[in-house]
Amino acid sequence: MNITVIGGGVGCARFVKGVREHARRSGDDHRIDVVVNTADDWWVSGLRIAPDHDSLLYALAGVNDTARGWGRADETERVAAELHTWGTAPDWFTLGDLDLGTHIARTAWLRDGVSVSDVYRRLGARWDLGVTLHPATDAEIDTYVLPADGSDPLHFQEWWVRHRAQLPARGFVQRGVETAAPSAGALEAIARADVVLVAPSNPVVSVGPVLAVPGMRDALASASAPVIGVSGIISGAVVRGMADVCLTTIGVETSAAAVGRHYGSRSSGGLLDGWLVDTSDAGDVELLAASGVRARAVPLWMHDADTSAQLAADALAFASDVRRPPL
Numbered sequence: 001m002n003i004t005v006i007g008g009g010v011g012c013a014r015f016v017k018g019v020r021e022h023a024r025r026s027g028d029d030h031r032i033d034v035v036v037n038t039a040d041d042w043w044v045s046g047l048r049i050a051p052d053h054d055s056l057l058y059a060l061a062g063v064n065d066t067a068r069g070w071g072r073a074d075e076t077e078r079v080a081a082e083l084h085t086w087g088t089a090p091d092w093f094t095l096g097d098l099d100l101g102t103h104i105a106r107t108a109w110l111r112d113g114v115s116v117s118d119v120y121r122r123l124g125a126r127w128d129l130g131v132t133l134h135p136a137t138d139a140e141i142d143t144y145v146l147p148a149d150g151s152d153p154l155h156f157q158e159w160w161v162r163h164r165a166q167l168p169a170r171g172f173v174q175r176g177v178e179t180a181a182p183s184a185g186a187l188e189a190i191a192r193a194d195v196v197l198v199a200p201s202n203p204v205v206s207v208g209p210v211l212a213v214p215g216m217r218d219a220l221a222s223a224s225a226p227v228i229g230v231s232g233i234i235s236g237a238v239v240r241g242m243a244d245v246c247l248t249t250i251g252v253e254t255s256a257a258a259v260g261r262h263y264g265s266r267s268s269g270g271l272l273d274g275w276l277v278d279t280s281d282a283g284d285v286e287l288l289a290a291s292g293v294r295a296r297a298v299p300l301w302m303h304d305a306d307t308s309a310q311l312a313a314d315a316l317a318f319a320s321d322v323r324r325p326p327l
Contacts (some may be wrong), residue, residue, distance in 0.1 A: 001030050003316070004189045004225070007199030008037030008052030008206040010069050011232050011240060013059035015199045018308025020060070020130045022316070025309060032131045033189035037201070038116065039136075039143040039174050039209030042157050045088040047103040048110055049095070051157075052206060053120065053133065054102060061127035069240070072098040092162040117183045134185035136210040141174040143205055156205060165242040169249045174209050182216050193225040195319040198271065200232035200239065200300070203259050204246035211271065221266065226273040226322040228315050229263055231256040234278040234300055257284035265292040273322045276300065276315060294322065 003023070005016055016034055023030035034056060041050045051070070058064035058072055065071045075096030083089035095103065102123065109119050116138045124133055143156035148168035159167055190196060201207050211217055220227060233256045238244050244254040252262045256277040264270020275295045277284050282297035289295065296318050302308040 001028065001316075002189075002192050002194045002225075003030060003032045003197065004193035004195070005032070005034045005197045005199050006207060006210055007034070007201035008040065008056070008210075009201050009241070010055050010059075012036075012052070012199035012201045012206065013056045013064075014302045014308060015197075015230065015311070016056060016131060017059060018302060018305075018310075019197070019312040019315075021305050021309040022312035024130070033185075033193070034131055034133050035136055035186040035189060035210060036120075036133055037136055037206045037210050039141050039177075039212075040156060040205065041140070042142055042155050044090075044093060044095070044103075045083050047100070047107045049103055049157075050106065053123075053135070054099070056131075056133060057102075057123055057127075057129070060129040060131055063127075071096050075099065090158075090162070093157065117185050120185075132185075132189075134189055135183050136186055136216065137180045137213045138183050139176055139180035141177040141180050141209060141213070143209060144173050144175055145169045146171045146173065160205075160242070165245040169245075171249065172205060172208075172246070174212055177209070177212050178214070180213050182213050182219060186216070187219055190219045190223050190225075193223060195316060196220065196223060196225050196227045197315055197319075198227065198229035198263070200230045202232070202241060202243040202246060203252075203262060204243065204250055217271075220271060221269075226319045227266055227271060228274040228276065228319045228322065229260070229272045230276045230311070230315060231259060231278065231281070231300060233259055233281075235280045239301075255284070256281045257287050260284070260288050260293045260295060261291050263293075265294070268292050274318045276311075276318060 037052045040052045065073045079097050080094045084091045116135045120133050144153040145159040148170045247254050252258050260275040263272050278300040279297045285295045298314040
């Protein structure tokens with residue numbers, strides 16, 4: 001089975017690990033591709049930083065810092081302290097020394113003219129990931145936040161890390177997205193997929209920028225595979241991060257039902273053929289059906305390998321049911 005996942009960040013990494021674990025336990029032949037958000041990327045101290053990609057890379061490689069939720073395990077931060085002293089990096093954004101090694105390698109390749117897709121391949125080849133990562137686009141489409149007071153836009157990372165998403169905002173834009181195109185790997189992964197899974201990532205700044213790349217929605221709309229989304233909202237609260245602030249900024253309620261409606265049904269020009277909500281939100285299934293979104297309630301909490309693999313199995317089972325014509 002060819003499985004393609006769309007998303008980015010820690011929630012996506014946990015979900016993809018569950019998909020990989022389910023594939024390994026099933027014993028079947030699976031190919032897993034992940035189309036990764038690149039709009040969180042930015043330049044620091046002359047280095048290209050890619051947070052969503054690196055969260056996936058490190059988690060799948062088993063070298064991530066599980067306590068902090070980002071970066072490498074067993075890190076030191078001596079180089080970051082020097083960069084802060086020299087004033088070439090903001091003191092509110094700290095990178096570990098091992099992590100900086102990744103960024104230096106990435107930047108060296110990019111400056112040599114290597115595409116982002118090829119950088120992904122080179123970085124992924126170091127470990128047996130069991131998954132192939134593809135950038136949503138090879139173009140730079142960094143997300144900027146529009147402050148509510150009308151002041152100059154901030155890079156998303158400054159708003160997210162420095163201000164903890166507490167600076168009132170009126171919207172988000174991806175600079176350069178109008179002239180971007182999906183990466184060849186992303187398009188191929190969607191075209192060959194037997195199922196497309198939208199990870200429980202931030203709908204606004206992790207999944208949204210992927211969908212904003214011109215041609216990406218068309219590729220998903222024409223895909224023969226069912227598209228199944230997994231809610232990152234449980235009982236009206238975000239599982240991790242500050243997606244609730246992002247949703248409020250674009251006028252979407254923080255609920256599984258509201259995000260499902262935000263994505264919309266593929267039959268009505270939206271994204272989804274099916275939407276998984278948590279059992280605690282089972283009451284939303286009928287509400288979603290009334291708005292044209294087919295939903296199912298299953299346990300969504302990914303506490304460990306077992307629960308994560310089961311969620312992946314539930315998502316694939318839902319896809320199989322969606323693919324079958326109704327009786």
